[in-house]
Amino acid sequence: MVSSIIILHARDNVAVARQSIGPGDWLEPDRLRASEPVPRGHKVAIQRIAAGETVRKYGQVIGTATQDIEPGQHVHTERLEMRDFALAHEFCVDAEPAALLPEAERATFQGFLRADGRVGTRNYIAVISSVNCSATVCRAVADHFNNKGGLANHPTVDGVIALTHGGGCAINIKTEGYLYLTRTLAGYATSPNVNGVLMIGLGCETNQIPAFMQARGLAEGPLLRTMTIQETGGTRKTIAAAIEAINSMLDTVGAAVRTTQPASALVLALECGGSDGYSGISANPALGHAADLLVRHGGTAVLAETPEIYGAEHLLTRRAATPAVAEKLLARIDWWRDYATRNDAELNNNPSHGNKAGGLTTILEKSLGAVAKSPHSQLEAVYEYAEPITAHGFVFMDTPGYDPAAVTGQVAGGCTIICFTTGRGSTSGFKPAPCIKIATNTPMFQRMADDMDIDCGGIVDGTDSIEAAGRRIFARILAIASGEPSLSEQLDYGDNEFVPWQIGAVM
Amino acid sequence: MVSSIIILHARDNVAVARQSIGPGDWLEPDRLRASEPVPRGHKVAIQRIAAGETVRKYGQVIGTATQDIEPGQHVHTERLEMRDFALAHEFCVDAEPAALLPEAERATFQGFLRADGRVGTRNYIAVISSVNCSATVCRAVADHFNNKGGLANHPTVDGVIALTHGGGCAINIKTEGYLYLTRTLAGYATSPNVNGVLMIGLGCETNQIPAFMQARGLAEGPLLRTMTIQETGGTRKTIAAAIEAINSMLDTVGAAVRTTQPASALVLALECGGSDGYSGISANPALGHAADLLVRHGGTAVLAETPEIYGAEHLLTRRAATPAVAEKLLARIDWWRDYATRNDAELNNNPSHGNKAGGLTTILEKSLGAVAKSPHSQLEAVYEYAEPITAHGFVFMDTPGYDPAAVTGQVAGGCTIICFTTGRGSTSGFKPAPCIKIATNTPMFQRMADDMDIDCGGIVDGTDSIEAAGRRIFARILAIASGEPSLSEQLDYGDNEFVPWQIGAVM
Numbered sequence A, B: 001m002v003s004s005i006i007i008l009h010a011r012d013n014v015a016v017a018r019q020s021i022g023p024g025d026w027l028e029p030d031r032l033r034a035s036e037p038v039p040r041g042h043k044v045a046i047q048r049i050a051a052g053e054t055v056r057k058y059g060q061v062i063g064t065a066t067q068d069i070e071p072g073q074h075v076h077t078e079r080l081e082m083r084d085f086a087l088a089h090e091f092c093v094d095a096e097p098a099a100l101l102p103e104a105e106r107a108t109f110q111g112f113l114r115a116d117g118r119v120g121t122r123n124y125i126a127v128i129s130s131v132n133c134s135a136t137v138c139r140a141v142a143d144h145f146n147n148k149g150g151l152a153n154h155p156t157v158d159g160v161i162a163l164t165h166g167g168g169c170a171i172n173i174k175t176e177g178y179l180y181l182t183r184t185l186a187g188y189a190t191s192p193n194v195n196g197v198l199m200i201g202l203g204c205e206t207n208q209i210p211a212f213m214q215a216r217g218l219a220e221g222p223l224l225r226t227m228t229i230q231e232t233g234g235t236r237k238t239i240a241a242a243i244e245a246i247n248s249m250l251d252t253v254g255a256a257v258r259t260t261q262p263a264s265a266l267v268l269a270l271e272c273g274g275s276d277g278y279s280g281i282s283a284n285p286a287l288g289h290a291a292d293l294l295v296r297h298g299g300t301a302v303l304a305e306t307p308e309i310y311g312a313e314h315l316l317t318r319r320a321a322t323p324a325v326a327e328k329l330l331a332r333i334d335w336w337r338d339y340a341t342r343n344d345a346e347l348n349n350n351p352s353h354g355n356k357a358g359g360l361t362t363i364l365e366k367s368l369g370a371v372a373k374s375p376h377s378q379l380e381a382v383y384e385y386a387e388p389i390t391a392h393g394f395v396f397m398d399t400p401g402y403d404p405a406a407v408t409g410q411v412a413g414g415c416t417i418i419c420f421t422t423g424r425g426s427t428s429g430f431k432p433a434p435c436i437k438i439a440t441n442t443p444m445f446q447r448m449a450d451d452m453d454i455d456c457g458g459i460v461d462g463t464d465s466i467e468a469a470g471r472r473i474f475a476r477i478l479a480i481a482s483g484e485p486s487l488s489e490q491l492d493y494g495d496n497e498f499v500p501w502q503i504g505a506v507m
């Protein structure tokens, strides 16, 4: 018989109801019955929790019992509240180093070892626009290779991506906004999944290519070329020169071969978009388990989307490997408060009325539903948007929650593969990194079968477990990192989702 | 013999040196000699200007003489300064109604008369993404029609444009940023150059299509369809359904025919990008003359790019048709001050050191170089970004100076044709509106001959006049409005320059 509850973590003293539970219904066969109604998705106590004791879900504290709670009782706003226990100065107290597997037991995949020691999962050439004004030229160049036979003799090149965007001019170069843009462009130019780069400018833009190259420590070479439309003499001449420049790279780029590489070289972007009430109990915990496995094999998993962890940052600072990591996270939270204030935006991750009706009680619990897709080990590093990721294990990057801008930052930071959980059905992809779509519920998985790689709905239905789904996701990460196309790659997503996070004024 | 100076307006008491002038050189053959050196691009007095009198260039006041100036003397920082003469309360004092031509003498063009009485210059179908997440689907749909034969039997349809962008989610719908985005999307959906619309969403985005439609007063019909990827069941099904939806529009859209229409129906976007030292003395004044002609024929010319007129707004408020128009302009200037402050950006249109070396003395003079591309008649209306343009004559729209965002706002407001002056060589285009490129100098025109429609360099060289070039531009406006393709259309620009001005926070 399928259990009527989901226990999200072995340390939890509450579980989540898979479906509506009535008084007297068995929670665990022959062991525990519900003593009162528990709506679907709501919490029920599976241990005795005395008044003043902490309530744990996801293995983490989500609040404090306001009265004695007996096993089988419904745990919600009347019995649970958030108290000021998670103080900023308690840095690192919950940090647990990753339980690394012995080297001999670690997984491998087939990847492209690059000169800098990093390992790519794809072998792309990128045509990067310095400014919107060169976007059409960049796309015409990519089109020549992708759709007009330009790669016919080079099957080992995965494609030519045009990385175009709406910015690059009329921006103050002393601002954070310009730093974010240029760090993003440089991050893609140096991605392990990109093996050749042509950067094309208009010529008169604020984002001058030579200054950009110098500021980001990039130098021209056979596999990193630049040109401007104005210097080259207009659109047609630039497209011709660009095709010639890329043609000159094709033999070298195409000569790259996949070799057996350790899973520790993988840098996984964790993302959720189009969340639903199941995200926090099926796909996210399953991805968290897969991320645990990746980290135990020595790899890196990158949580992001700062607005979605807002209000629970103290749980992450408690898990920080060092006080400096915790402080960097809190600095980003402060930045967000200021950003929101300056822009009349609201930074509020408190459970909404609808969230509460769905069973979420506290801001910690809501944020933990987003954090659930990350590893359980200590937080090794915090990165600003599009900063190069160098640490291994569980790391965090400051990004908005907005999917394309978040993933663009992660890929710019060096992520070579993406796992994207979704309840409503997000379909996007993000060249040059393959993206694996993980559905939170089976009806959506079936309705959008062309787009969804993995179904975690069985966790809700009781036919699957978080651990089993996590192992399936991890296996899929290795397979897709090794070259198998994800569904969004088969659908040719990824040419329109390069969205550098734009902050600051457009003048 | 070619005159060594350019007189920009009959009311001016200074002229601009075409080339370096030495003491004793003739300024006007047999009439006026230079009494001292005047560098190229600098001003020279052509009348006596007493200390305290105003100095006029572009027919406008650019400052006050600080000493008596004799004809033939160099007029720059030592003899000219800006004083507080242009006060905000002097609204409307310089307003001159347009000198409309008699109806019988007015020009016509071949355009598409739409049901609402407006007239299109092109006959497009638009696939509009509500959010970045549907961009790839929108582009795949457009590709089917533009590049895979989907329009084979419909030669009278100019194309299917995918209007995709980086926004649409993680934005507060109560903010100006959301208003600007939705006004822009609605403006393109209702453009006279767009005859059929399919709006595609993902489904879970902030910018919900039904709410958007209601807020913007749009209703579904045979030529305005909507769908979401999530409701339609994923990427492949949505592309198929979208192609079917557009196929159902093709006969109706393709049945539109060009008929003789008055030039008064034209709404011209004025834009400059990649300016150089010649912009203010050749292409901009020539375009200003063409805009004068358009306005005299009853048409509308839309100046934009608020940061470029900053500091000279009082010259425009003096030309305002009504105090309300002047007040609306000043309100936008106040908005910009606040926007710049909030974003640590600098709003400073003062002549730079380089500008001064080039001969520009005051902020008024610099701004007037940008204003020079607009008509000389009174300012009839001021519009916020992407607001529907309803007035005729000379109007202003608040946009950034950044070309793609500026033109996107103008086209959203209803502009059906664009004249774009450039000194460095901007190459972009903006479907669904044709864009005419006007070069400020002949060397660039020749170097970028594939991209530049019109050369105004002869004004600098003395082989052409502002009036003659203006008449050529006006003739080209009528020809291109009637269906002749501009060079940027021949190069298929315009699929990547739809850049709604993004202001506010991305969360």
Ligand SMILES: [Ca+2]
Pocket (backbone or CB within 6 Å): A271, A272, A273, A274, A275, A305, A308, A370, A401
């Ligand atoms: Ca999310």
Ligand SMILES: [Ca+2]
Pocket (backbone or CB within 6 Å): A271, A272, A273, A274, A305, A401, A402, A403, A406
């Ligand atoms: Ca997200």
Ligand SMILES: [Ca+2]
Pocket (backbone or CB within 6 Å): B151, B154, B155, B156, B157, B158, B159
């Ligand atoms: Ca056609």
Ligand SMILES: [Ca+2]
Pocket (backbone or CB within 6 Å): B271, B272, B273, B274, B275, B305, B308, B370, B401
């Ligand atoms: Ca300009």
Ligand SMILES: [Ca+2]
Pocket (backbone or CB within 6 Å): B271, B272, B273, B274, B305, B401, B402, B403, B406
């Ligand atoms: Ca501009």
